[in-house]
Amino acid sequence: MKLYYSPGACSLSPHIALHEAGLAFEPVLASTKSHKLQDGTDYYGINPLGYVPLLELDDGTRLREGPAIVQYIADLVPNKNLAPANGTLQRYRLQEWLTFIGTEIHKTFSPLFSPATPEDYKPLAKEKLASRLKWVDSQLEGKQYLMGDHFSVADGYLFTVTNWAKPTGVDLSDLPNLLAYRERVAARPAVQAAMKAEGLGK
Template sequence: MKLYYSPGACSLSPHIVLREAGLAFDLVLASTKTHKLADGTDYYGINPLGYVPLLELDDGTRLREGPAIVQYVADQVPTKNLAPANGTLPRYRLQEWLTFIGTEVHKAFSPLFMPAMPDEGKQIYRDRLASRFQWIDGQLAGKAYLMGEHFSVADAYLFTVTNWAKPMNIDLSAYPNLVAMRERVGARPAVQEAMKAEGLLK
């Protein structure tokens, strides 16, 4: 398998999950600025949407979108318990979290990265993120991870997108349960390996 990624982007989530799963894969750097690979290949020829992540399976099949990729990876190694079994209510809870993180957190960060977005517009999204972080913090009360006591692919996704808080000058200290959960995820060996591989940790 090949994972097309850009350092620190949302592709860090499936990168973490692949390492948690213990599956063999190659990392392929796909610049989100130039949309070219290291050898000059046009990334749009691989993913017409131009963004990461993209997972290419050994037979050449390509899978886009982080929440789909992490569930696919989790289902390859059910004994690792990275996602509940398909068809169970806990699996739908996981999908609920992945959807919430994608639409309410990930996409609320996007305007903050846009230089053309006026400050007043950015403040609207900062306020939205604050309300979402407050809700997540409440959901994490008394729990180690989003789904309870066990790490899941949703935690990898939330960890990845909340990594953007610091560069965007968003203080997470008002959300102690979220901060504690981030520390637990960040200490996991697979997470450390993924971040080192992407040059995010020394």
């Protein structure tokens, strides 16, 4: 398998999932700015949408979108318990989290990275993020991870997007459950391996 990624982008989530799963894969750096690979290949020829992540299977099949990719990875190694079994209510709970993280947190952070975003919009985005993250903080009370005591692929995704708080000036200091959770996730060997591979600090 090949994982097309860009350092620190949302592709860190499947990168973490692959390390947690213990699966062999080839990481392929795809610049989100130049949309070229290191050998000069046009990334649009691989993913016409131009963004990461993209997972290419050994038979050449390509899978896009982080929440779909991480569930695929989890299902390859059911014994690792990275996702509840398909068809169970808990699996839908996982999908609930993946959807919430993608639509309410990931997509609200996105404008804060764009030079085209009007400055007067950014405080509104930060306000929305603050309310969503406050709710996440309340959901983490008394829990190790989003789904309880077991790490799931949703945790890798939440960790990835909350990494963006510092560079975008989003304050997490009044969210003790989220901060403690982030420390727990950051301490996992698979998370450290993925971060190191992407040249990222903690």
